[in-house]
Amino acid sequence: MAIDIGGTKIAGALVHPDGTMTAATRRPTPRGTDPEAVMAAVTDVIADLSADPLWERAVRCGIGSAGPVDTSKGTVSPVNIGAWRDFPVQERVTAELGARGARIPVVLAGDGVAMTAAEHWLGAARGHANALCMVVSTGVGGGLILDNRLHAGPTGNAGHIGHISVAFDGEPCVCGGRGCVESLASGTAIARWALAQGWTGPDPTAAGVAASAAAGDPVALAAFDRAGRALAAAIAATATLVETDIAVIGGGVAASGETLFGPVRRHLASYAALSFVRGLRVVPAALGTHAGLIGAAAAAMMLTSAG
Template sequence: MYAALDIGGTKIAGALVDDAGSVLHRVERPTPARESAVRMARTVDAVIDALAVHCDWDGVRGMGIASAGPVDTAAGTVSPVNIPSWRGFPLVDCVRAHPVLPVGIEPVLLGDAVAVAAAEHWRGAARGFDNVLCMVVSTGVGGGFVLNGRLHPGPSGNAGHIGHISVAFDGPPCACGARGCVEGYASGTAIARHAVRAGWAPPAGEEPTAAAVAVAARAGDERAVGAYDRSARALAAAIAGTATLLEVEVAVIGGGVAQAGDVLFTPLRRHLRDFAALGFVSGLQVRPAALAGDAGLVGAAAAARGHTLAPHRQPAVG
């Protein structure tokens, strides 16, 4: 059995996951994202305490932590954009110090999108593939890689952060400091913003969200259809470029925007045929993610299990 934590801007979840990747027990607390670092840490402790009710911790073989990022897996610290009080916060040390953890368990930290990649490779839509790009398209756009059958988090744990690949040199400025980033075109926020600028409006009393735009697109609203087409084109450009560099075999798309289904995936596959033109990437598959809200927890458990986790440093050759 493995313990897992999934820390995001909305919720902090914990789970006990068995060796087959099934969630046995799950607990959750709201994230006090605008409160102090101490209050945040106490909420993490409360989740671990709640898990302890369901198990004998002596039977837990490892613990994984998926966190919103950026993360620094080498230092064990996190600086989630949506949790202002945590900047360089020593999350691994904080969890390791919890008195319920057995001596010898070393928590494994990874970014939340990297955890989703681990989960989809272990139990989901990327199972059976050795080279995978997994994307989470939601309020932002994140991602993670499996290369040669093993998770590839990179030296700091942030490899695969595809949302900040530029797809337009003179595109709109991004919060990261660059221009024309995928996130500025493809995120749920960007989809809703573009639809509104094109003249679409949500039903009275509702907020302009990507989900509402998807409903309008299914009903034939051309402005809504155009917003999703724009998002799909940016995603296709980024996916094709990544596949050309790394020869990934499949791209798995999850997150809230992926819930639009064919509204997103039909134009995405069409645009991908234009961008993925070279023969060695022309067979690239795009699949919706198979795992839902527990993907981060399952991926954290996969990392603790060592199922697909690649080392940070490769041995020197020669």
């Protein structure tokens, strides 16, 4: 059983041992400040799943949530869900499942960790014992596979590459740090920098900047080169620290294809210089919009086994 909690939608599905999904359902994430309204949407998703004949065969439940998360406490404080601060989602979902006869383990994971679990199970990191997987979208997140195990860390935030500092005197980041990858390479950062440099495209988003870059606009190309350099520096630093041999990048900004991946790979050669990281590959994620639900299920399997 998988539940994917994000700023725009709350989705659920029953995920089978081969990764196929049935009973997929979703609700919009309520806006506003009422935490119970958001939980009500989660409850509706669970109710839809419980109506499926395969409900009784579920053996565990995975929750993938936008972060920050604290898996040691079972709580979430998603930046893009203002109503939830230290919300005990793991406890509440466990109670809701129990009330419907499903007394099964419930595992909480951040969305970057869930995406990593999905890509290692069925996607671009499959077959790699050590991998970094990243989501580059309005924010930048990620997770780690080390020795074929999902390495989530004590609070579930290991691999959060978006808040590695890659610019010593860079601009302040929303996290309180300075020069973070997210402040340079997120979709928001790419569009903001391009506009500040005089770019005047009709669509003031990262997708609009990507379209202009593909058409040869020099400012748009420079914006993606800047983002690619930041990502390359962080990927190389991570690979040097823990010896990953592949970096998988997904998320909305990754949909720009070679507009992003070209600069990342080009700059990577300058940062991944030691012999044990020179062969590091950077590839697109394979699972797209299904990664959230598949990842929630995969994280539940991997973290339950690890525990």
